[in-house]
Amino acid sequence: MQYLDFDKTAAYGRLTDLAPEGREFNFIEKLNAERVEKCRIAMASGLTYNWAAKAVTEPVLDALQALADEQELVAKYKLLLDGEIMNTGENRKVLHHLLRGQLGAPVLSEGRNIGDFYRQELERFSAFAAGIHGGKIRSSTGNAFKSVVQIGIGGSDLGPRALSIALENWALREGRNHLKAAFISNVDPDDASRVVADLNLDETVFILVSKSGTTQETLANELFIKDKLKKAGLDPSKHMVAVTSETSPLAHNPAYLDSFYIDDFVGGRYSATSAVGGVILSLAFGPAVFKEILAGAHEADRFALEKDIRGNASLLDALIGVWERNFLKLPYTAVLPYSQALSRFPAHLQQLDMESNGKRVNRDGRPVGYATGPVVFGEPGTNGQHSFYQHLHQGTDIVPLQFIGFSESQGRDDVETEGSTSQTKLKANLASQIVAFAKGRRVSGDENVSRNKEFPGGRPSSLIYGERLTPAVLGSLLAHFENKVMFQGFVWNLNSFDQEGVQLGKILTKKILAGDSGDPALDAYTRLLGL
């Protein structure tokens, strides 16, 4: 397998030559009904990816296909599935796909079949959740557990939180709600303090999530909670489970009701489908629901094996992102789900994308000479329409957009006003925005006419849509973006699976806390903060 820096590929030159085709793409002329019908790809769980409103022509598509072939994107994905060391910086395999099912060869490590290990943990925490739901596992005062609180940060927080919020209303509607879920992440004591204020501690089980077992924030919050439990006369060991690696100080520890294991082959931001997301989602909605998420993700992983970019949504989404980033020179992407249930999904994607591909060196640690991962941000629509969309429509820069929408609501609880339901209004808004961003609106008149009601258009967007946001659909969406980010990392020849950028701050923090920062400027800052 060949690992080429992006600017050393033949496709790079070809795409550079094609850049004017993208910049001059005439949306008013080209975005017609036929294009909307044609430019779509079937995804897992009945979802569809539509890229009609992207500034992409057939020659550009051909060049992107050539890029996919030249960088062997799908072949690299297959290597990853088969257990190749794709996390070069940390010398690790990358196996989050295996959490959802077997797509490659069986993966062995130190004599162990990793797939078996993942399946075994899945069954263990499924049984644990069933034990809590069935009332067999009870609090230290004999109460049934009614709430579950995850203590974790970064990947142990954002993904599981986004998924949990995404299914709350669905679960209420479908009668699948078990424990009420909450999250504590920040080392700011106000986070834990605020969450605890709403809990009945004697009906709450806490999940402590730290792969290394050394995460500063998580250990501090564990102590905060143990302190509260003790003060309430409760036994912390009957109210807390651990999700960690088998080599961590938290493993095999009688201080916990039970422990579930992950390993170094699943990175934090890719861990939502491991025990990191699985324990809380199984407790909140039942193990069957978590398995539906896994099935949806597995199906998306399978769809991502297709080599034809016109038939692989994750691959094409990745390549269009590269086209926009490196050739149209657009340094950001907004994710805009028209679904309140996905309110924190953009925050998860922000981590997934920016932590994976916000890198300036290639997989071998050599600086690259091209732009890599963009800034990712977003909020749900229609809320965003009344907020930052002004900038997206009429700002001096162009921000590429990624819309998500569904035909039906989750709650199936709606009202009709002025002849349409709220869900219909939501969808009408979504469709309108795509076309408004692409085509804009001219104002007629000479140069003395005010242009403040003019919309320049030319704002590219894609749309992922489906029937209803179910657990399987959610799993497919999650995996789609994981795979998109992976393919982009392959294009840019990055290691998308480490995060060395978090280390320097940690080192300096430790020095300060040990009383010797080694930098007078740093000491001056700590003084300002009353430290």
Next chain:
Amino acid sequence: MQYLDFDKTAAYGRLTDLAPEGREFNFIEKLNAERVEKCRIAMASGLTYNWAAKAVTEPVLDALQALADEQELVAKYKLLLDGEIMNTGENRKVLHHLLRGQLGAPVLSEGRNIGDFYRQELERFSAFAAGIHGGKIRSSTGNAFKSVVQIGIGGSDLGPRALSIALENWALREGRNHLKAAFISNVDPDDASRVVADLNLDETVFILVSKSGTTQETLANELFIKDKLKKAGLDPSKHMVAVTSETSPLAHNPAYLDSFYIDDFVGGRYSATSAVGGVILSLAFGPAVFKEILAGAHEADRFALEKDIRGNASLLDALIGVWERNFLKLPYTAVLPYSQALSRFPAHLQQLDMESNGKRVNRDGRPVGYATGPVVFGEPGTNGQHSFYQHLHQGTDIVPLQFIGFSESQGRDDVETEGSTSQTKLKANLASQIVAFAKGRRVSGDENVSRNKEFPGGRPSSLIYGERLTPAVLGSLLAHFENKVMFQGFVWNLNSFDQEGVQLGKILTKKILAGDSGDPALDAYTRLLGL
């Protein structure tokens, strides 16, 4: 008063010449203890703005002062305070400062003293809140109200929601919590459906907020709620108040328990200190707390009158933002509060900034030839450190940063682990990040050494810090950013107070709902969405 496009000023040329000073700013050499001590400005409510880690030299400061003088930034602010028509596009005064107190001349409009009107409404809704807290105003079944839910979108949601979340833990600690606050914004019926599931309707009062009284989302959600209230056997008119303009269809309407008024001189994103924020914050925390917010904001408004940029934090913050946007060519800003209480403050600032200054025409409607407002995004620290900070530290592009931090926690409920409290860890992390971003870390060795542990540094940041996040501090923070955005709008010669960019989508949505979109491509999109 002269209104010049930015690129027509003498300062623009001077700053262009100085740009290399910023790009080559040597943080390792220049960011010493003396600079950290020196580069700070006192703000309202005991806050401080520190800009030591910004790529700004004395000649740049001098040029920014010249820009402030040439564009008459403070003089324009004074005109605005005195009631000049600064919202040129909509031909309106801009009077959100007057909500907090009188700084300019009395403002009259159609024979009415607007300051008197604002003060009168403040007293009216303060009395209303006291009536609810005292149990004089009760639900239709005679219950005391325990929850309050705001129904509003955009400015009627983001600011009030951010402020409400920001004070929850403070109020719990200080015994100032009255009603529990929640928010419904999205037209997605899953939003209202999810919020209602957690409520006892017979103990809930709803606030319907729409200045025009015609906001599609808000009216749909009003009906959704009225429907639920009726089905629960409750009288909606005893459970709902309106915040609207006196000319709206909602005004003086017996369908509401009471109505509180705003006017066209306060824009949605500037309305948190009007009845739009005031009713819910007074109900949640008491009228005295809301008045403390106003006092903090008023003090910040007064501080913003200073002409010397070295003594006016809002002005300098604005000018450094312009320096970074137009001369260092950095198209985004991240807002990073080290306070979980400010978890939704970045979402409010995203609206405030991007809706105000995401404009491509000047105040007279003529296209401008320079970049205006940046993309704004952010999440609280330390959470972000475990998420998108990888990109900020080691990405290929530089994102300017705005940190916020406090000496003390709100809840004053903390634990010590490994010799330090969580609050101390939080502050140590904050200080470390500033220095890590600025100075980075070199890796020694030849070109064959892996650079994945290298940090390029050169990432500029500012820090706003204070003692503790109280209502007054929160009000000062809010007004600081409002005034920063206003000053930037004056520099760019924009009208920061309209939002024509939201109109096109609304028009297309109406056409779709009326059955005639007029565009076959739009029809194709609506078909995809099952509309």
